[in-house]
Amino acid sequence: MTRYSKEERRKRLGEALSENPFFTDEELSEQFKVSVSTIRLDRGELGIPELRERTRAVAQEAYSTLKALDDQELIGELLELVIGERACSRLVIDESMVLAKARVARGHYLFAQANSLAISLVDAPIALTGSVGLKFKRPVQLGEVVIAKGTVLKRKQNKYWVQISVSVGAEEVLRGDWILFAMEDVTAIREREMEE
Amino acid sequence: MTRYSKEERRKRLGEALSENPFFTDEELSEQFKVSVSTIRLDRGELGIPELRERTRAVAQEAYSTLKALDDQELIGELLELVIGERACSRLVIDESMVLAKARVARGHYLFAQANSLAISLVDAPIALTGSVGLKFKRPVQLGEVVIAKGTVLKRKQNKYWVQISVSVGAEEVLRGDWILFAMEDVTAIREREMEE
Incomplete structure (x- = not known):
């Protein structure tokens, strides 16, 4: 260059x-x-301003956009959210998230970050996970900063196809495909079976 | 009959x-x-003895069998564990586990129960999740008692294929297929890529 x-x-x-x-x-x-x-x-x-300031400003805007989740229900720190399009969050792996013996992040923390990001992308007051295909590519160590990026690939009525890619630095550590369902109210989910 | x-x-x-x-x-x-x-x-x-007593006795034996996880790392209450074969756990959905708006169990609690059960089935000091295919069949409500049953379908060297079926009463609410990797020590996972 x-x-x-x-x-x-x-x-x-x-x-x-x-x-x-x-x-x-x-x-x-x-x-x-x-x-x-x-x-x-x-x-x-x-x-x-410096990165920290910029992150804070963007995050405030992102959080105010949340629809299907409450602020504290998003696992990790929300960095960007354009509902129905794309989203991004950040999670720092701390001591409470690692396995005692292996010293690597427990699978369900990464899943929680990715799954809640997928839910945040659905444009409805309620969103439910239908199915997920996940691939863990390498273990994540204590202290690593995990960035999850979500993209809505397709949408058909109340059904969303979302891809989530989770990385540490330039390296992808987890990739998954979600199918989610948007719902307008709680009563709808009481009897409902989720079908693919 | x-x-x-x-x-x-x-x-x-x-x-x-x-x-x-x-x-x-x-x-x-x-x-x-x-x-x-x-x-x-x-x-x-x-x-x-009555069910509660029987459950307690079986659970004590099951916990003493845990190898790849510490007691408190198993999400839910372990009811049965025959490493390399089958396992069973129980989770009661409490207020802290439901989404504020939808009032149904958050996906990552069910995932955590199933994933930790899958890990408990691996006969090694350390087990890592490679890939997962999940299907959520119906939302789980506050107060429901969730039973996860895991079966090792196949094993080849350090690679395990595990199926987990999660039910409330007679109704299956989640089913998933896991591929996991058994590891003998921590150093092995530092550089290792997980391959399917």
Whole structure:
């Protein structure tokens, strides 16, 4: 990649961050082939706050969008949510989430993060999981930061097909396909059988 | 079914309970076409304690068999465990496990019960989930008693195929197929990719 002039770089930096506010200064420094302090200076000039601030702002907006879940029902920290389209959450694996012997994250924590993200994507007051196909690709260690990204692949009436990809850094650790059902009220689910 | 003489019935009752200690007196009463109090009398004569006592005795034995999990890592109450063969656990859905709006059990609690039961079936100090295919058949309500039954379908070297069927009463609410990997020690999983 060519190095840009200062003006060009700042323009592109602003564009990059408005597309993906979760780039770290380190990642941007690599991308633009300048030092981290240059990136900080650029951000200062552009009035773009540091990553933590940006995450908080985006997360507040994302949480206010939640429909089928309450705030505390989303496992992990919600980073982005466009209902019916895409969503993203973050989970840091702490001591309480690892198996005593294996010291790796228990499968159901990763499942909970992914499943609640899938539910958040459904545009209805209530969403139920119908079926799931999951593949765990590698164990997740204590302290690792797990990012789950969800995409609505297809929607037909009250049925949603959602794909969730869970990664640590650039490495995918879990991938799954969900089929979910949107429901308008509680009474509907009392007798209902979920059919694929 | 024919009604048996008292002696014959007691003999068969003893056999039925040694095969499945979780029959309730009501179920036995239906099965043997006698009243519940007759069943209680029969049990008294045979020296077979009530269901709760039987469950406790079986559970103690089951917990002492756990290998890939610590006691508190098994989600639900372990009722039976023959490592490498079959296992059974029980989970009562309480307020903390239901979705605020839908009032049904959150998917990841049922997953956690099933997944930890699948792990308990692996004959190794460490077991990891590779892939899972799940089908949620109907929502589970607050207060319902959920029984998960696991069976090892096949085993090839360190790879296990396990089927888990989760029911409320006679109704299946979740069914899933697991592929798991047995590991002898922690170092083996640090670099390892799980392959199907």
